[in-house]
Amino acid sequence: MSDFLFKRMTLIGIGLLGSSIALAARQKGLVEHIAIHTRSQATLARAEELSLGDSYHKDVADSVKDADLVIVCTPVGACEAVAKAIAPYLAEGAIVTDVGSVKASIIRQMQPYLPKTVHFIPGHPIAGTEQSGPDSGFAELFINRWCILTPPEGTDAAAVDKLAQFWTVLGSNVETMDANHHDHVLAITSHLPHLIAYNIVGTASDLEMVTNSEVIKYSAGGFRDSTRLAASDPTMWRDVFLHNKEATLEMLGRFTEDLTALQRAIRWGDGDTLYELFSRTRSIRRSIIDAGQEVDASDFGRHIVEGGETRAEQLKSDDHKDTGS
Amino acid sequence: MSDFLFKRMTLIGIGLLGSSIALAARQKGLVEHIAIHTRSQATLARAEELSLGDSYHKDVADSVKDADLVIVCTPVGACEAVAKAIAPYLAEGAIVTDVGSVKASIIRQMQPYLPKTVHFIPGHPIAGTEQSGPDSGFAELFINRWCILTPPEGTDAAAVDKLAQFWTVLGSNVETMDANHHDHVLAITSHLPHLIAYNIVGTASDLEMVTNSEVIKYSAGGFRDSTRLAASDPTMWRDVFLHNKEATLEMLGRFTEDLTALQRAIRWGDGDTLYELFSRTRSIRRSIIDAGQEVDASDFGRHIVEGGETRAEQLKSDDHKDTGS
Known part of the structure; x- marks a missing residue:
């Protein structure tokens, strides 16, 4: 009996998001096997050097075989081509999702090509840094961030729950909403x-x-x-x-x-x-800090990172009012 | 024989900048006495509670008496009124400067009122946080930041050098340029x-x-x-x-x-x-990091501040190229 939530996860694209998912899913023991495909041979080789997965596939069709979870982590403009390429090879009952920052277009691009036998659930983890590429990922990227799922009408509720569970274990809060x-x-x-x-x-x-x-x-x-x-x-x-x-x-x-x-x-x-x-405008930042979506330190905590001073560490915005001069 | 650069420094206004100057000048042993004036009685009382100075003055005229360094740390719009109020009481040979984010207007507002017997040298430390008020200051604010001085034509070079030395000891790099x-x-x-x-x-x-x-x-x-x-x-x-x-x-x-x-x-x-x-646009950030004006960690080092992960600490942007996916 396996405790893995998914037996085989395929990541198509292995930039900041893909590599972070690989590291986080492995750390949390969520998946038994991680299959990785990406178009660039250099990037695929780098992913292998970093041991981000268990198998590395030059052929995208090959990468999705027997996968019960496929996550498309390419730029949004590549999704239609990806859907066309993988559609014939997807296993029955697989969950197909993505991490793109737009959702209506993803549905327009992918849904027409995907077989009815898979669960297509577009997703978007609201997490990232300014870095990119397979070296930039880290397992903690999704902790305390929101992940939005936009399942089209009629999507199997159990499949949505299972994908939500995946993101929850990675540390995210999950919300579903309409793609538009x-x-x-x-x-x-x-x-x-x-x-x-x-x-x-x-x-x-x-x-x-x-x-x-x-x-x-x-x-x-x-x-x-x-x-x-x-x-x-x-x-x-x-x-x-x-x-x-x-x-x-x-x-x-x-x-x-x-x-x-x-x-x-x-x-x-x-x-x-x-x-x-x-x-x-001042109070909005306070609300974001209170909602746990921003660090509670002045200047993004830059002074703490630089190690330049200790007083900033004590500076919590809510202790201070603008007293002017 | 005193080693102090200035015997008596007067700070007019004691918000983020004023309080940071007070803490830094004290820490570095730059001034023998710190006199503080600010318009708000509550803020003045708070400055005293925080022991930011040596004397606290309700009357601005009283605060500048015998000062050899006067730093105006009020909002820019208050500078004309301050110049008028302090002009008759300034000591001969005193340096009068400010920390305002605009400089031509400061010259227009203050120069007409200040006596020829003082050295008027407008200044602007390019440093700050989003916090304000006397509680928000910290001595390390100026370290590795630039401070721009805009002395009007004919300003005494020795006085400019002395003020530049003050900022240098606080940790800043000093540049002089035309106010416009x-x-x-x-x-x-x-x-x-x-x-x-x-x-x-x-x-x-x-x-x-x-x-x-x-x-x-x-x-x-x-x-x-x-x-x-x-x-x-x-x-x-x-x-x-x-x-x-x-x-x-x-x-x-x-x-x-x-x-x-x-x-x-x-x-x-x-x-x-x-x-x-x-x-x-990507390379500009790299140049700013290389110039020492930004932390060399992804996401402003937020992940480090949150203590959420260790991998980001190793992430130095220059080690990573965009390899795409």
């Missing part, structure tokens, strides 16, 4: 923040009156924060925007409207409008 | 990043189709990064935008142009334009 709603939620909590981060880093690089070396030198004034998201994987993020177009454009339109109002306030010296906004 | 150039540099490295952070948090708060609790719950997708800058002191930041209007509007105009081009690329499915930008 997911795409709107993520457009504001993830896609737009990445877009504006990429954009400001681009704008800063292209100035004539301020040199790049000045931008780098004085980045601790706030700019450096944006550079983290803007260092994320370019292929992954290109695909996100191409595949979540409507929701991103909607959020971007609202953002630009609001920014134009701020621009006008600055031009006309309307300090009250600025102060009103700057005051009400 | 400073304001352009900071508009892109600090002011615009704060404005767009405030703006996206505002936009996210005002949605009908996504609730605030969803924004908070799924903020680890990237949104939470923006909330740090958007939790900064509202009065300080209102004043920055009111007092660095032209340079901020210039940078904002460029940012919006670039964002509009990205919006168009998304609408028309122009993946190449997106990929080109997303690829070239």
Whole structure:
């Protein structure tokens, strides 16, 4: 009798997400066998060097045979091709899921090709770093993060429960929601923040009156924060925007409207409008810390990481009020 | 014979910057006496409870008497009033400086009122956190950060050197530049990043189709990064935008142009334009890390702070290339 939740897990794509899932599932004893496929031979070889799996497959069809769990961890734009390639080889009753940052497009891309004999349950762990590639994974990535599942109508409830259990054991909280709603939620909590981060880093690089070396030198004034998201994987993020177009454009339109109002306030010296906004945004961060989705240390705990000081460790935002000067 | 660089340092305003200067100057033995004034009685009392200084003054005129170093640490908008109030009481040969995030406006506000017998040297340490108030200061805030001095033409070189020495002992690298150039540099490295952070948090708060609790719950997708800058002191930041209007509007105009081009690329499915930008922004972060202005750990070292894992500690960005999947 095995205690494994799945006998054979296939990971298609072995970047930050795939490698983190491999490490976490192994650590938790969730799967008996980990089969890995990825398109790049160099990446597949690196995954093997890192011992991320039990078998390594140049052929994607080969990788999914006998798998009871298949997780597609490629950029979103590759999912249709993956679905076509694996469909004939999927075992009856297998769960097929993914980790993509958009969900309606994943359903449009994959569902038409997958056989009715498998359980197709799109998923999205809201977890990541700015790193990418098989070296960047770590088993603790999913701890205390949310994982959203967007099962199409009529999906077998037992299969959804089993996949939810998988993510729960990896440390995540699981939520199910409609794919379209997911795409709107993520457009504001993830896609737009990445877009504006990429954009400001681009704008800063292209100035004539301020040199790049000045931008780098004085980045601790706030700019450096944006550079983290803007260092994320370019292929992954290109695909996100191409595949979540409507929701991103909607959020971007609202953002630009609001920014134009701020621009006008600055031009006309309307300090009250600025102060009103700057005051009400403060509490959101506190709520995120209280919800356990942000570290409870000032400056992302940078001072603690640098080992530069001890006082910041004691600084918990809720102990401090803005007393002004 | 005293080894103190200054006999009496007066801090006007005792928020994050003022309190950090007090702690650092004391720790380094730079000043014999620290006199503190701030407008709010509650804040002054709190500074005394925290033993940040040696004397506490309700009257600003009283606080600067016999001081050979006066550092104005108030919001930028208060500097003209401070200059008027202290001018008649300043000691001959005193250095008068500040820590404001804009510099041309500080010169316009203060220089007309200050006597020719003092050395007026505007300054700006590029250091801070999202916290504010006298409890938020720590002595190590300035270590390895840049401090920009913008002495007006004709300023005594020995006085500039002495102030530069003060900041150097606090751990900073000192640069001098023209006040107008400073304001352009900071508009892109600090002011615009704060404005767009405030703006996206505002936009996210005002949605009908996504609730605030969803924004908070799924903020680890990237949104939470923006909330740090958007939790900064509202009065300080209102004043920055009111007092660095032209340079901020210039940078904002460029940012919006670039964002509009990205919006168009998304609408028309122009993946190449997106990929080109997303690829070239990645190296900027690496340069900032190499310049010692950012921690060399993924995700700002959040995983290390949370104590959740050890693998991230080994993750140095330069060891990893994007190998894709």
